[in-house]
Amino acid sequence: MSVFITGASSGIGAGCARAFAATGRELVLVARRGERLKTLAQELEAAHEVKVHAFELDVRNRKTVEEFVERHRSLLTRVEILVNNAGLAAGLSPLQEGSVDDWDQMIDTNLKGLLYVTRGVLPYMIERARQGGDCHVINVGSVAGRWVYPNGNVYCGTKFGVRAISESMRVDLHGTGIRVTEIAPGMVETEFSEVRLKDKTKAKTVYSGMQPLSADDIAEAVLWCVKRPRHVNIQEIVVFPTAQSSVSLVARKM
Ligand SMILES: NC(=O)c1ccc[n+]([C@@H]2O[C@H](COP(=O)([O-])OP(=O)(O)OC[C@H]3O[C@@H](n4cnc5c(N)ncnc54)[C@H](OP(=O)(O)O)[C@@H]3O)[C@@H](O)[C@H]2O)c1
Secondary structure, eight states: OEEEEESTTSHHHHHHHHHHHHTTOEEEEEESOHHHHHHHHHHHHHHHOOOEEEEEOOTTOHHHHHHHHHHTHHHHTTEEEEEEOOOOOOOOOOGGGOOHHHHHHHIIIIIIIHHHHHHHHHHHHHHHHHTTOOOEEEEEOOGGGTSOOTTOHHHHHHHHHHHHHHHHHHHHTTTSOOEEEEEEESOBOSSHHHHHHTOHHHHHHTTTTSOOBOHHHHHHHHHHHHHSOTTOOOOEEEEOOTTEEETTEEOOOO
């Protein structure tokens, strides 16, 4: 049985890949940066003697995702865990000044990309569950999918959407035995802020004077959900760093 992780080339996705590899599971990893995935796959295969399949895939491209699913049917029949993690925030501006290109990228990745991958992979998981497999979908949402903050607008909109889609999946999969969990992290130090602010130095200041979560903290939470007995479905987990009390309240020691 295998674990399919989107956005495994960095941050939380790579953390999940490491955590699942350590449990000895076969992995299917996708992201746009194929070289990075290849390096990670080699590292994990050497460290854990697991099989890791790494594929360059842009989840925004519907046709490419459909072709990927068609081409890799035999791999997909073994998938029991799908981690829908690929996502990003782009920009941080008031709605009236926002970049429409940034909005398109967030909506296309965080919502449509998640849907394209899920539409392709889930039928295989349903069949697997029908044959007795212990199947589980983990959607990486955000605290931005529960509370809005100034200039978060469209990113928050996509993550509110991920929350609604996670709830919908759970009801639509009723009776299949497939578990659905949404993990909603607060501040995690990954490449997230670099991507959002398009500036490495500014990105560092996001975490200055406070201890953010690490990708491994979130990967551990994901693994914990999966390791519960089959009759236990952790529907959602909200994880903040201790220094962050709400979406916009952070205690910093300067
Ligand atoms: N860091 C935080 O504070 C935080 C908090 C709450 C929620 N989250 C969520 O956690 C998830 C992971 O983010 P992260 O913090 O780990 O950031 P990250 O280090 O920037 O990782 C994002 C991952 O998504 C992949 N990705 C982006 N666009 C993609 C596309 N079109 N097709 C395929 N893969 C794509 C990236 O790979 P490529 O660039 O190689 O494609 C990368 O592997 C996101 O959904 C994010 O919204 C993060």
